Amino acid sequence: xxxxxxxxxxxxxxxxxxxxxxxxxxxxxxxxxxxxxxxxxxxxxxxxxxxxxxxxxxxxxxxxxxxxxxxxxxxxxxxxxxxxxxxxxxxxxxxxxxxxxxxxxxxxxxxxxxxxxxxxxxxxxxxxxxxxxxxxxxxxxxxxxxxxxxxxxxxxxxxxxxxxxxxxxxxxxxxxxxxxxxxxxxxxxxxxxxxxxxxxxxxxxxxxxxxxxxxxxxxxxxxxxxxxxxxxxxxxxxxxxxxxxxxxxxxxxxxxxxxxxxxxxxxxxxxxxxxxxxxxxxxxxxxxxxxxxxxxxxxxxxxxxxxxxxxxxxxxxxxxxxxxxxxxxxxxxxxxxxxxxxxxxxxxxxxxxxxxxxxxxxxxxxxxxxxxxxxxxxxxxxxxxxxxxxxxxxxxxxxxxxxxxxxxxxxxxxxxxxxxxxxxx
Amino acid sequence: xxxxxxxxxxxxxxxxxxxxxxxxxxxxxxxxxxxxxxxxxxxxxxxxxxxxxxxxxxxxxxxxxxxxxxxxxxxxxxxxxxxxxxxxxxxxxxxxxxxxxxxxxxxxxxxxxxxxxxxxxxxxxxxxxxxxxxxxxxxxxxxxxxxxxxxxxxxxxxxxxxxxxxxxxxxxxxxxxxxxxxxxxxxxxxxxxxxxxxxxxxxxxxxxxxxxxxxxxxxxxxxxxxxxxxxxxxxxxxxxxxxxxxxxxxxxxxxxxxxxxxxxxxxxxxxxxxxxxxxxxxxxxxxxxxxxxxxxxxxxxxxxxxxxxxxxxxxxxxxxxxxxxxxxxxxxxxxxxxxxxxxxxxxxxxxxxxxxxxxxxxxxxxxxxxxxxxxxxxxxxxxxxxxxxxxxxxxxxxxxxxxxxxxxxxxxxxxxxxxxxxxxxxxxxxxxxxxxxxxxxxxxxxxxxxxxxxxxxxxxxxxxxxxxxxxxxxxxxxxxxxxxxxxxxxx
Numbered sequence: 001x002x003x004x005x006x007x008x009x010x011x012x013x014x015x016x017x018x019x020x021x022x023x024x025x026x027x028x029x030x031x032x033x034x035x036x037x038x039x040x041x042x043x044x045x046x047x048x049x050x051x052x053x054x055x056x057x058x059x060x061x062x063x064x065x066x067x068x069x070x071x072x073x074x075x076x077x078x079x080x081x082x083x084x085x086x087x088x089x090x091x092x093x094x095x096x097x098x099x100x101x102x103x104x105x106x107x108x109x110x111x112x113x114x115x116x117x118x119x120x121x122x123x124x125x126x127x128x129x130x131x132x133x134x135x136x137x138x139x140x141x142x143x144x145x146x147x148x149x150x151x152x153x154x155x156x157x158x159x160x161x162x163x164x165x166x167x168x169x170x171x172x173x174x175x176x177x178x179x180x181x182x183x184x185x186x187x188x189x190x191x192x193x194x195x196x197x198x199x200x201x202x203x204x205x206x207x208x209x210x211x212x213x214x215x216x217x218x219x220x221x222x223x224x225x226x227x228x229x230x231x232x233x234x235x236x237x238x239x240x241x242x243x244x245x246x247x248x249x250x251x252x253x254x255x256x257x258x259x260x261x262x263x264x265x266x267x268x269x270x271x272x273x274x275x276x277x278x279x280x281x282x283x284x285x286x287x288x289x290x291x292x293x294x295x296x297x298x299x300x301x302x303x304x305x306x307x308x309x310x311x312x313x314x315x316x317x318x319x320x321x322x323x324x325x326x327x328x329x330x331x332x333x334x335x336x337x338x339x340x341x342x343x344x345x346x347x348x349x350x351x352x353x354x355x356x357x358x359x360x361x362x363x364x365x366x367x368x369x370x371x372x373x374x375x376x377x378x379x380x381x382x383x384x385x386x387x388x389x390x391x392x393x394x395x396x397x398x399x400x401x402x403x404x405x406x407x408x409x410x411x412x413x414x415x416x417x418x419x420x421x422x423x424x425x
Numbered sequence: 426x427x428x429x430x431x432x433x434x435x436x437x438x439x440x441x442x443x444x445x446x447x448x449x450x451x452x453x454x455x456x457x458x459x460x461x462x463x464x465x466x467x468x469x470x471x472x473x474x475x476x477x478x479x480x481x482x483x484x485x486x487x488x489x490x491x492x493x494x495x496x497x498x499x500x501x502x503x504x505x506x507x508x509x510x511x512x513x514x515x516x517x518x519x520x521x522x523x524x525x526x527x528x529x530x531x532x533x534x535x536x537x538x539x540x541x542x543x544x545x546x547x548x549x550x551x552x553x554x555x556x557x558x559x560x561x562x563x564x565x566x567x568x569x570x571x572x573x574x575x576x577x578x579x580x581x582x583x584x585x586x587x588x589x590x591x592x593x594x595x596x597x598x599x600x601x602x603x604x605x606x607x608x609x610x611x612x613x614x615x616x617x618x619x620x621x622x623x624x625x626x627x628x629x630x631x632x633x634x635x636x637x638x639x640x641x642x643x644x645x646x647x648x649x650x651x652x653x654x655x656x657x658x659x660x661x662x663x664x665x666x667x668x669x670x671x672x673x674x675x676x677x678x679x680x681x682x683x684x685x686x687x688x689x690x691x692x693x694x695x696x697x698x699x700x701x702x703x704x705x706x707x708x709x710x711x712x713x714x715x716x717x718x719x720x721x722x723x724x725x726x727x728x729x730x731x732x733x734x735x736x737x738x739x740x741x742x743x744x745x746x747x748x749x750x751x752x753x754x755x756x757x758x759x760x761x762x763x764x765x766x767x768x769x770x771x772x773x774x775x776x777x778x779x780x781x782x783x784x785x786x787x788x789x790x791x792x793x794x795x796x797x798x799x800x801x802x803x804x805x806x807x808x809x810x811x812x813x814x815x816x817x818x819x820x821x822x823x824x825x826x827x828x829x830x831x832x833x834x835x836x837x838x839x840x841x842x843x844x845x846x847x848x849x850x851x852x853x854x855x856x857x858x859x860x861x862x863x864x865x866x867x868x869x870x871x872x873x874x875x876x877x878x879x880x881x882x883x884x885x886x887x888x889x890x891x892x893x894x895x896x897x898x899x900x901x902x903x904x905x906x907x908x909x910x911x912x913x914x915x916x
Contacts, residue, residue: 044517050768099879103622122622197728201760224617252728256847259728266729320623321510326517370700385616386878387858394857395783397850401761404751405852412854420859422657424616 041132044326051081052327055087056335057097057109061277065347073334084331091314098124099364103321105329108335111156112163113147114382116205120150121224121266124379125324126318128154138417140336144353147313151223156315157336160344162276162351163312163357164379165205166371167296168264169271169403170194170289181297181304185271186250194270197254200246200400203275203392204310211308211380213238213300217420219383226385231413237410241300242399253400275312278348283360292371294378311379311420313353391419446549449556460555464548467555471562475571482550487544500665501525504532504631505612510623525615528621535604538597603892610646610885620879627884646886658883661859661870666890669866672841673834674899677827679774683783685819688789689811691782703786706779714776718843721772725758732756759848762863769864775842789815790824802888828902836863836868845869867891 058066066086074082087106089097094111095239104126121126128136136157137145137187144158165419169179173192174271178184182196189196199205207217210230215238217228228285230238245251254272256262261278263269264285273295274282283290295307316336341352345362351369352358363369395416403409456470464484465477501507506525515522526593561568569577578586612626613619619626632641632666644650650662691702709717724731732755735741745753758768792815800810818826841864851862860878861870867887874884 040646047516080756094878096879099617099620100876102620118617121617122620123510126512126519134519245751249752252754254759255727257498258723258847259726262723262726262728266728266733320512320519321521322519325512325519329517390851390857390860394851394854397760398852398854401757401852402751405763415854416857418658419854422858 001186014072015287022422040130041330044050044330045077045080048080048327049085052321052324053106054082054084054324054328054331055106056084056086056331056419057094057106058086058091059091059110060088062110062348063088065344068347069335069340069343070331076334079381081328082327083135095119098319102319105319105321107319107322107324108316108332109319110159110314110316112308113156113315114384116148116156116315117150117219117223117383119317120155120387123320124317126322126329128157128318128321131333131366134337136333136336139355140353141355141358143165143311143376143381144313144315147311148315157332158313158353159316159336159341160276160314160350161353162369164309164372164375165273165275166272166292166294166309166368166375168278168282168286168290168292168371169276170286172289173270176293179271179293179296181299182251183299185296186248187249189270192270195250195252195263196270196271197252197260197269198273199256199260200242200253201255201393203389203396206396208273208295209238209242210235212298212305213380217384217388219385221422224385224424225419225422226388227390228417231239231410232415235413236409239395239399241298241414242396243403245298245350246400247402253397271375272372274336276350276368276372290367292367294371294374298307305307306378308384309375309379311376312382314350322331334381381422385424387422387424388420391416394419442549445553448579449552453552453556454559457552457555457559461552464551467551467558471555471558471568473558473568473574476574478568483547489538490537490540490758494533495540498533498537500532501530504625506530506625507897509625520910524622526622527612527626531608531612532605536601539601539604560807607889608712609881611643612882615879615881615883616881619878620881638767646882649883650886657739657855657859661856661861662887664856665861665862665865665867665870666894668863669835672837672866673831675770676773676777676837676840677830677867679770680777680781680830681823681827683774683778684783685781685785685815688777689815692786692789702777702783706782708774709779714839715843717776718772718839721758722759722844722848723857725757725768727757727760729758731758754810759844760850760851765845765864769806769840769844772844773837776840784823785819788819791822792818824906825903828899828906831902832899835866835895835898836891837866838868839871841866842869842872867894908916 056066063086070084070086074084089106089109089114091110094109095115098105098109098111098119099122102122104288104368105124116125131137137154141161144161148154148156148158167179169185173194174185174188177273178188186198213215213234215228215230215232215235216229217226219225221226229235238321240246246253252263254263254269254271257274257278260269260272262280264272264282272278272282274279275362275395279292293310296387297304297306299305316332322328338352338357339356341354341357342360344350345352345357349366351366351372351422352363354361357363360370395412398404398412403412429744456467460467463481464483465479468474468477505527508523508525510524511522513522517540551904558568611629613629613632614621614626618624629641629645630643631639632645634640649656649658651659652810653659687706691699695703703829723729726732732741735744735756736754741750741754741756744750744756748762750756757764759765796814800814805813845862845864849862849864853863856862860873860880862873865873868891871887871891873883874880874887
């Protein structure tokens with residue numbers, strides 16, 4: 001039998017050797033020799049021959065907008081032939097998709113600023129050393145530039161300044177003084193027979209309670225692991241406050257973003273904690289009652305404590321392994337310049353990070369953007385390592401379920417903090 | 426092809442394979458011996474010129490692939506690369522250095538090792554074949570010309586022609602990836618700073634600490650699960666492994682029994698519109714699981730339609746008063762660990778029973794009616810007939826299929842992942858620290874580790890464990906089942 005086996009293998013081997021003989025890699029993506037002091041863009045155009053192939057990843061909702069903007073970009077350089085593909089990739093999970101294989105990821109991709117630290121550590125982002133069509137760090141809001149900076153170096157282009165969360169409410173149910181505190185809101189909601197929805201079991205939102213109560217969470221010096229003091233004295237009071245809220249029956253854990261929108265559309269939630277990405281859908285559901293403001297206060301040991309939040313930005317990055325780094329850079333600049341940000345606000349209602357664009361009356365009078373601005377005073381930039389999310393989400397889900405196993409709250413917090421601070425494997 | 430039976434290979438043991446080779450060297454003439462260096466010679470000397478040239482070409486291809494493909498990769502195989510990715514700006518563009526890609530080095534080296542292994546087999550085969558030609562010539566037996574060789578491939582040796590492509594497929598799709606998976610389990614591949622192409626990874630025993638001392642050990646990734654009792658991975662692993670086995674048993678058993686009962690019910694006498702009922706159940710198969718499971722997940726979520734209905738009809742209140750749920754206004758169908766496991770098994774019955782019902786309908790038709798009749802004449806009631814005749818028959822006929830189902834359920838990714846993703850948050854903080862959730866199977870945990878956390882080395886270890894577990898179950902159960910001829914016993 002071995003004889004037949006070997007005979008079969010023979011043919012296998014011929015193919016193998018073929019593959020071997022054909023494979024030879026040329027990793028040098030060397031195009032354009034000219035130095036950057038002169039007209040760098042003209043040099044790039046001159047050194048480009050053939051079609052420039054680029055891939056862009058933008059969120060599902062932004063596909064049409066991005067295609068329109070890219071048409072504008074192509075019109076800027078009529079002498080160059082482009083082949084630009086736009087693919088859908090959610091900004092909130094861009095990191096996972098990019099890091100699966102950086103060399104296969106898009107040349108230009110949009111992502112939320114919470115992922116910039118990991119993207120930079122993984123070497124996925126091309127550093128922004130120069131600006132070519134506008135001054136990136138001076139024309140954008142300081143907070144957004146800071147969000148795009150790691151270790152003092154700029155790594156991405158700010159696209160929107162609206163990725164935080166705040167309170168949406170139906171002004172037919174709540175008065176302006178009601179939305180100051182959760183207690184007043186719950187009374188009004190109970191009278192109305194509706195509920196208040198928030199994703200308590202989502203680590204991103206859970207942060208608002210602990211940070212509001214003065215507890216800290218941040219990156220350790222190594223830039224990858226976390227430091228967290230939620231289990232220190234007083235932490236159990238925050239945990240108890242969350243349990244009290246979630247077992248009241250009026251304040252409900254919505255689970256995830258789809259849960260928020262289901263609740264809003266079904267008329268169950270008359271107020272929700274959410275962000276800009278739901279603005280148009282919530283406005284449609286609440287109609288003329290649509291209103292937004294900063295997050296309310298919650299009761300901690302009998303005192304009112306203002307809820308905090310993560311401030312967030314959406315950024316556009318250029319892949320460090322892009323074979324067309326020059327054109328990818330120019331496209332990233334174009335997609336984030338003032339005009340593109342204005343268009344993005346007009347078509348999608350997303351708040352601009354560009355200083356001029358965000359100063360316009362239209363932007364300033366948008367209720368959701370005004371609410372985000374009001375919340376900004378209590379928001380902190382998002383600098384956490386990857387080990388924060390799962391343990392904190394788990395804590396949130398236990399607290400939201402009313403701590404069903406009756407574990408001591410201190411034990412819960414200790415275990416949660418141990419998980420958050422755990423070394424990265 | 427008649428192989429000459431020499432006294433040596435009438436009793437071929439494990440060493441018979443090499444004994445033939447030794448015989449070729451001992452008794453072969455100069456052409457046979459020359460074939461060990463220039464491989465076609467033995468054929469050409471016996472006037473099989475085309476075959477000789479082809480074999481010679483294979484040898485040249487092999488040598489070329491060793492020089493240009495294997496050697497550069499083997500040189501770096503020990504370290505898996507030393508030059509890290511870097512770029513410099515040239516105007517607007519970048520110039521990327523000639524960096525090492527650890528993964529490609531690993532992949533290419535393993536392919537090269539494989540090529541060498543196959544070539545050695547080929548070389549041994551070649552030596553024996555040219556020796557056989559010599560023997561044939563000495564005894565004056567006919568020697569095939571090239572045309573006859575080719576013809577034999579579609580006549581006497583047609584199986585070789587048929588099996589070549591599938592064998593290639595198995596090697597490329599199964600064997601090489603498994604070898605690579607095993608190799609990755611011994612590296613620090615994963616995380617942010619050890620993922621190619623922008624970073625290098627290396628073998629666990631070459632891992633250094635910040636001051637440059639070697640701190641890694643060979644079995645580091647495995648000890649994360651097995652020897653370090655305090656690690657979250659150890660904690661999560663045993664819980665998930667236990668649930669995986671329990672789930673595989675429950676899922677297989679419930680669908681098996683459910684399918685038989687359903688088939689019996691639809692086939693039983695007083696039922697009308699049998700085809701309609703059968704079709705209704707088969708529709709569940711026709712809708713892709715990706716669609717139906719995600720829909721079902723949305724039905725059962727905390728703000729979903731089932732919760733609204735249960736709360737409207739007062740069921741939620743009732744369960745709350747019975748202390749079955751912790752909060753008064755939602756049933757945590759897919760958010761509480763115990764409820765979720767219960768719901769997953771239930772929903773899996775709904776998804777899985779139609780398949781078993783179809784099979785059971787077929788098997789039921791083949792049950793020897795004479796036995797059922799005689800049992801009935803002896804006074805057995807329906808239940809006794811079911812337990813003593815129908816069930817044993819099913820177990821004999823479907824035994825192997827049940828094992829396959831069990832193994833498939835160990836790896837039942839769809840049901841678990843689609844029903845819990847985005848909704849379920851673990852209630853166990855130690856599991857959360859290992860990125861695991863209570864209803865996770867080993868395979869969904871593996872998926873989360875690779876897809877959401879890029880811990881490829883840890884995931885490889887889980888992959889190896891799942892493979893060993895599945896292989897063991899399959900082998901043991903088949904061994905038990907094939908012992909004796911059960912079917913004959915039954916009859």
